[in-house]
Amino acid sequence: MKRELDIVVLSDIHLGTYGCHAHELHNYLKSIQPKTLVLNGDIFDIWNFKKSYFPREHMEVVRRILKMAVNGTKVYYLTGNHDDMLRKFGELSLGFIHLRNKLVFQVDGHTHWVFHGDVFDASIHRARWLARLGGEGYDMLIRINRVINSTRRLFGFSPVSFAAKIKKSVKGAVKYISDFENTAIELAGEQGYDRVICGHIHRPQMREVTTSNGNVVTYMNSGDWVEHLTSLELVNGKWSIYQYDETEFEVLNPRLQVKEQESNTYTLRRDEVLPSMPGIAAFDTL
Numbered sequence: 001m002k003r004e005l006d007i008v009v010l011s012d013i014h015l016g017t018y019g020c021h022a023h024e025l026h027n028y029l030k031s032i033q034p035k036t037l038v039l040n041g042d043i044f045d046i047w048n049f050k051k052s053y054f055p056r057e058h059m060e061v062v063r064r065i066l067k068m069a070v071n072g073t074k075v076y077y078l079t080g081n082h083d084d085m086l087r088k089f090g091e092l093s094l095g096f097i098h099l100r101n102k103l104v105f106q107v108d109g110h111t112h113w114v115f116h117g118d119v120f121d122a123s124i125h126r127a128r129w130l131a132r133l134g135g136e137g138y139d140m141l142i143r144i145n146r147v148i149n150s151t152r153r154l155f156g157f158s159p160v161s162f163a164a165k166i167k168k169s170v171k172g173a174v175k176y177i178s179d180f181e182n183t184a185i186e187l188a189g190e191q192g193y194d195r196v197i198c199g200h201i202h203r204p205q206m207r208e209v210t211t212s213n214g215n216v217v218t219y220m221n222s223g224d225w226v227e228h229l230t231s232l233e234l235v236n237g238k239w240s241i242y243q244y245d246e247t248e249f250e251v252l253n254p255r256l257q258v259k260e261q262e263s264n265t266y267t268l269r270r271d272e273v274l275p276s277m278p279g280i281a282a283f284d285t286l
Helices: 022-030 046-051 056-070 084-089 122-126 128-154 162-169 171-190
Strands: 003-010 032-040 074-078 092-094 097-100 103-107 110-114 195-198 205-210 216-221 230-235 238-243
Touching: 022 032, 022 056, 032 056, 032 195, 056 074, 171 195, 171 216, 205 238
Parallel strands: 003 032, 032 074, 074 097, 110 195, 195 216
Antiparallel strands: 003 230, 092 097, 103 110, 205 216, 230 238
16 A cells, blocks of 8 residues: 655655665655655766666666656656756756756645755855766765675674765764755745755755744755665655665565465356346446
């Protein structure tokens, strides 16, 4: 049974990179049925398309999103820095997919402002080559991290995120994340938004802050599907952070499954008569 959700926000999937957890994301997408799906930037990693790396699991994610759109889910694709070439198309709707640079909507009287967040990143705009180099290094770190975590699982140890540890230990990175969040919150308060939703920094977060001008703003970040495997979900007006748990999607070993006993129920033939139920026609399925 799929979980019915009002809104789901995903960001920083980075399809086309080795660090993307496409298999896990596909499991998650198959388990939900949202009315609206917001893809908040860096869904495709166009910077790294030159690697010619786009395996079947990554394509399955694309197919699943398209299937959700065809089946009635309203899909918004907001551009990020790794798929910024799409920004030149502006406000564009391609069938069931709506391309936007930002999104503003209301839920229960609360105004939401959604955008990727790279507009606050000076390195993206002033030193693009440095940002690309950092992206290459980050991708390599994630690949090494996945190999080490595979070894840790063999010995019963829980996985660790080296990228997250580095961000927490390096003062500059910690200050950058803090500045990013505070800038988004203050700007949202100045423009009268109640809630601001971002991605970009790969840090799932949800907190309520009183801005310098006295406005109360809820800051939310959907995280990523490289390190944290998280999303934002809205159900009945309440937001929450979803954290992927692989145990929820483990497939039972067929050898452990108990075969169902043969049913003794008698199946009626189409030429049989039901005297106790007059007026009921026989169906072809009987």
